[in-house]
Amino acid sequence: MTSSLREEPDYRAAATAFEHLPVIVSMWEGAELRGVAGNRLFRASIRDRPFLGLPLREALPELAGQEVFETYERVLSTGVAEAVREWRMLHEVDGRTIEEFYTTHFTPVPDDTGTVRGVLQTGEDVTAQVLRRREAEAKAAVSQERYLAAQEVVLALQSNLLPATLPVLPAIDLAAQYAVAAAELQAGGDWFDAVPLPDGRVALVVGDVVGHGAPAAAAMAQLRPVLREALRSGVDPVGAVDRLDAHASETPATRAATVCLVVLDPSDGALTLVSRAHPAPLVCAPDGDTRYLEGGGGGPLGVGAGRSRASVHRLKPGETVLLYSDGVVERPGEPAAEGAARLARIAGGAVTTRSDAVPERTTDRLCALIVERVTRGGYVDDVTVLAAQRLVEPVAPLVLDVPAEQQALAGLRDALTAWLTALGARRKDLLAVPLAAWEAASNVVDHAYSGSRTGRLRLDASVDSGGRLRLQVADDGRWRERTASSGGRGLPLLRLLTDEVTIERRDDGTTVTMLCTLGHPTVIGLTASTPTLVEQEPFDVVPVRRDPTVLSVRGPIDASTTALLRTGTLRHGAGLEGPVVLDLEQVTFLASAGVQLLHELTHDGRVELAAPVGSLARHVLDLTGLSALSSE
Incomplete structure (x- = not known):
C-alpha cells in the first residue's frame, strides 16, 4: 500500500512558505555575517537593495551606531538568542530621516557539529502599533491624572535638588540627562553639577548616593552643595573631594557614596580628574573614536578610604568628555567590561549620527541617545549622563x-x-x-x-x-x-x-x-523613549560549606536585597568562633547599597569576602577598595 504523504521534503513548497511568511526573516552566515537569504518582507524593509553575499555591515551601513551589528555578532559569538521589543531604528531615505520600530528575534543557527554558523533574524514592523499606542496614551492622560500628579511631585522634588539648567559657555557645550529607576516612581540618589570657576575653568561632577527614595535624595542634597561651595571658594580638586569625603563620614546616609570630578580648562584642554569609586569618564572624538580616562581613583566617600588622588589629561578641540553613573554601564549578570564596551560603542555612534530625529548639538545628542539605547533592554538603577564638549572655535561675541x-x-x-x-x-x-x-x-x-x-x-x-x-x-x-x-x-x-x-x-x-x-x-525624569524597568532577579544566601562557614550569595545585591543579605549573614554566623566567608562569584549585580553593607560587615573582621578574578563582584570590589579584604 502506497502512502499518500511525501517521504521527501518539498523544498519548493518550503521556499514558497519562507517567501510568504507574515514576518520579516533574513539569514546571515560566517564570521562576516554575509547575507544568504531574505524573504519578501525583509527585502521590502531594506528597499530591495542588494544584500546576498554582502557582509551585514556593508549591506546595511545606515544601522551603524544603533547596536544592531553588535547584537548579531554577540549572538554569533555566544550562541545565545536575543530579542528586543519595539527597537527604534533611524533610516535615511531620499535625504529624510525615517523613524521605525521593530520587535526582533536573533536566533543562532548551528551546523551539523553544533558550531554556530550564522544568525537567523525574524521580526515584525510595529511602527504603526507604537504610534497608535503613543496617540492612545496621550488621549488617556486625563484618566492617569492621579499618577501623573504623583509623578509631577516626585520630579519637582528631583528638579529642585538637581540643576534645571547648565551654564551656557562660549568655549564649552554642556548637556545632562537623568532617568530615575524605581518600580514605584520616587526620587533617586544620582546627582550631577557643572560649576564655572573664577579662573575660567569649569568643574563637572557626577555622584551616586546609596539607595533610592527620600533618604537617598536627602543625602544627595547634602553632598552637592558641599562640593560646589568648596570648588567656588578656590579649593583645588583633590582638596574639594577630600572635604566632601570628610562630610560624608559624618552621616550614615552619605557613607559609601561615589563621585567623579573633572575640572576642565577650555583654553588649553587641560583636564584634572579625581574619582572616588566611580566609573571612569569617557572621551569621544568627533570621528567616533573613544577612550576611557584612567587614574585619579580612590575608595568610596566617608568610609576611611584615604586621601583623594588626581590624574591629569588633555581634551583636544572638538572632543567631548562624558561623566555618568554606574546605572549606565551595569546590568545584572553582565561583566562590567561588557557594559563599558557597550557605552563606548553607543557613544561613538551617537557622536557621528546626523539626523533630523536626534538633537543637533553633540552633547545633547550624546545624552539623549545614550539614555535611550543603554536603557533599551530595561534598567534597574538610576541613569545619569553629563557631557562637555570643548569647542573647536569658541562662539565669538x-x-x-x-x-x-x-x-x-x-x-x-x-x-x-x-x-x-x-x-x-x-x-x-x-x-x-x-x-x-x-x-x-x-x-x-x-x-x-x-x-x-x-x-x-x-x-x-x-x-x-x-x-x-x-x-x-x-x-x-x-x-x-x-x-x-x-x-x-x-x-x-x-x-x-x-x-x-x-x-x-x-x-x-x-x-x-x-x-x-x-x-x-537639563532633562530630568522619564522620557517617551525610556523603556520600563526589568523584572527583579531572585536573590538568595545559601550555605555551601562548614568550617569555615561559606555562604554563596546569588543574584543582585542592591537596595532591595541588602536586608536579606545582612540577616542571612548574621543568622549563619551566630555563635561561630571563626569568620563567615561570603562567596560572591554568583552575584549578578552589586549596587552602591551593597558596597556600603559589605564595608559594614567586613569592618571588624568577622566576615570575609571571596570573589574570583574576572567576576562582576571582583570588578566592583577592585573599584571600591574592598578587594584587599577579599580572596580569589
Whole structure:
C-alpha cells in the first residue's frame, strides 16, 4: 500500500512558505555575517537593495551606531538568542530621516557539529502599533491624572535638588540627562553639577548616593552643595573631594557614596580628574573614536578610604568628555567590561549620527541617545549622563552695527536669536533676551535722533566664562525712556526681562547695558523613549560549606536585597568562633547599597569576602577598595 504523504521534503513548497511568511526573516552566515537569504518582507524593509553575499555591515551601513551589528555578532559569538521589543531604528531615505520600530528575534543557527554558523533574524514592523499606542496614551492622560500628579511631585522634588539648567559657555557645550529607576516612581540618589570657576575653568561632577527614595535624595542634597561651595571658594580638586569625603563620614546616609570630578580648562584642554569609586569618564572624538580616562581613583566617600588622588589629561578641540553613573554601564549578570564596551560603542555612534530625529548639538545628542539605547533592554538603577564638549572655535561675541531705523530691528532680533541658539540657550532666554534688545533698540529708533538727523545703532553681545550674558545697545544720540503713552513699556520691562540694567548717558550718546545668566536645559525624569524597568532577579544566601562557614550569595545585591543579605549573614554566623566567608562569584549585580553593607560587615573582621578574578563582584570590589579584604 502506497502512502499518500511525501517521504521527501518539498523544498519548493518550503521556499514558497519562507517567501510568504507574515514576518520579516533574513539569514546571515560566517564570521562576516554575509547575507544568504531574505524573504519578501525583509527585502521590502531594506528597499530591495542588494544584500546576498554582502557582509551585514556593508549591506546595511545606515544601522551603524544603533547596536544592531553588535547584537548579531554577540549572538554569533555566544550562541545565545536575543530579542528586543519595539527597537527604534533611524533610516535615511531620499535625504529624510525615517523613524521605525521593530520587535526582533536573533536566533543562532548551528551546523551539523553544533558550531554556530550564522544568525537567523525574524521580526515584525510595529511602527504603526507604537504610534497608535503613543496617540492612545496621550488621549488617556486625563484618566492617569492621579499618577501623573504623583509623578509631577516626585520630579519637582528631583528638579529642585538637581540643576534645571547648565551654564551656557562660549568655549564649552554642556548637556545632562537623568532617568530615575524605581518600580514605584520616587526620587533617586544620582546627582550631577557643572560649576564655572573664577579662573575660567569649569568643574563637572557626577555622584551616586546609596539607595533610592527620600533618604537617598536627602543625602544627595547634602553632598552637592558641599562640593560646589568648596570648588567656588578656590579649593583645588583633590582638596574639594577630600572635604566632601570628610562630610560624608559624618552621616550614615552619605557613607559609601561615589563621585567623579573633572575640572576642565577650555583654553588649553587641560583636564584634572579625581574619582572616588566611580566609573571612569569617557572621551569621544568627533570621528567616533573613544577612550576611557584612567587614574585619579580612590575608595568610596566617608568610609576611611584615604586621601583623594588626581590624574591629569588633555581634551583636544572638538572632543567631548562624558561623566555618568554606574546605572549606565551595569546590568545584572553582565561583566562590567561588557557594559563599558557597550557605552563606548553607543557613544561613538551617537557622536557621528546626523539626523533630523536626534538633537543637533553633540552633547545633547550624546545624552539623549545614550539614555535611550543603554536603557533599551530595561534598567534597574538610576541613569545619569553629563557631557562637555570643548569647542573647536569658541562662539565669538555678536557685534552688529545697523541704521537706527525701524526696518532694521527685525534683522537685529533674528541675528541675536540665532547667536543665542548656537550657544545652546534655553527657550526662556531665546524669548526674553531678543525682546529686551528690541525694546532698547526701538527706543533708539524712536527717540535717540531728532529731526532729520540719521544715526547708527550698535549691539554687542558676549558671554563670559561664568555663563553671564552682557548685552549692550548703544547710539550716538540722546536717551529718552519710552513711556506707556508713547507706545512703549520702557525701562521696567528691560529690568523684568534681564537681571540687571544700567544706562550710561553721555553728551555723545547713550549705552544701555543688560546682564543676565543664560542656561541650557537639563532633562530630568522619564522620557517617551525610556523603556520600563526589568523584572527583579531572585536573590538568595545559601550555605555551601562548614568550617569555615561559606555562604554563596546569588543574584543582585542592591537596595532591595541588602536586608536579606545582612540577616542571612548574621543568622549563619551566630555563635561561630571563626569568620563567615561570603562567596560572591554568583552575584549578578552589586549596587552602591551593597558596597556600603559589605564595608559594614567586613569592618571588624568577622566576615570575609571571596570573589574570583574576572567576576562582576571582583570588578566592583577592585573599584571600591574592598578587594584587599577579599580572596580569589
